Amino acid sequence: MPPSPPLQLVALLLLSLLLRSATAAEYTVGDGPWDTGTNYATWSDKHAFLAGDILVFQYVRSQHNVLQVTEATYRSCDTGGGGVAGVIKSYDTGYDRVQLTEPNATYWFICDFPGHCLGGMRLAVKVAAAAAAGRRRRREPAAQRRPLASAGRQRRGAEPMAGVGVDSRRPPRRLPLLYYYFLSLMVLFFSGENLETLFV
Structure with a gap:
């Protein structure tokens, strides 16, 4: 039967x-802590992001935050003083996981602490269309194709220590x-x- x-x-x-x-793959943004010392444009360009992938932002809560913003806010680094103009979503746990849900879209992120966005703490992530992403991932060298996993799980709300790194040799889960x-x-x-x- x-x-x-x-x-x-x-x-x-x-x-x-x-x-x-x-x-879905998990990427630690900048291969380490979310800070002003990382070139996020270079980091983003070396990865092929797909819908469903997860970005992990690790930072000290009292020193940084993460705002998902519009393109105009990303380019100007101006949230209108009150922190609301052009803001789609805000994160401030110190260990934020953001899932990229839309194919063929660009996600824009900044740190809203004074001077940080203009100092380089901003990230644009382009999510490929499903068919194009499959071809792009196959062409990437293996070292670039491996998404990075976080160095370890932290309980929600815990402040990561400065300089928390990741194991770049670890394959995607x-x-x-x-x-x-x-x-x-x-x-x-x-x-x-x-x-x-x-x-x-």
Whole structure:
């Protein structure tokens, strides 16, 4: 007896969600702390960002923040004095994870502390369209293709120490496709369905 259509649909949805999350990469912005001493344009240019990827901003809360802003605010470094003009979203935990959700879009980030944006603490991230991104990632040298993972997890709200680094040799956290195939089979198995029908 084949698995029921609702069960097949659940298994397919689970598999597609897991595969989507498996393709996301995590990048520590600037390969280290979010500060005025990093060239963020150079850093951004060496990566091929895809929708679903995550940017991690690490900084000391009392010294920096992260604002996602419009292009005009990014270029002028002016949030209008009150910190609201052109601001899409603000972050101030010291360990902020920002997911890039839109393909074929540019995300703009600045630090709003006095003089920091004009001093270079601003980042433009271009997210490629899905088809173009696949071709671009294949052409990147392996050293550039490996997204960076954070040096370690910190509890929410904890202030990172200045100079927190990352291991640039660490590969992205992705699970092999075979893992998801077996996970789907396990879902079917534990649902009481007959697995023999899948292989006939």
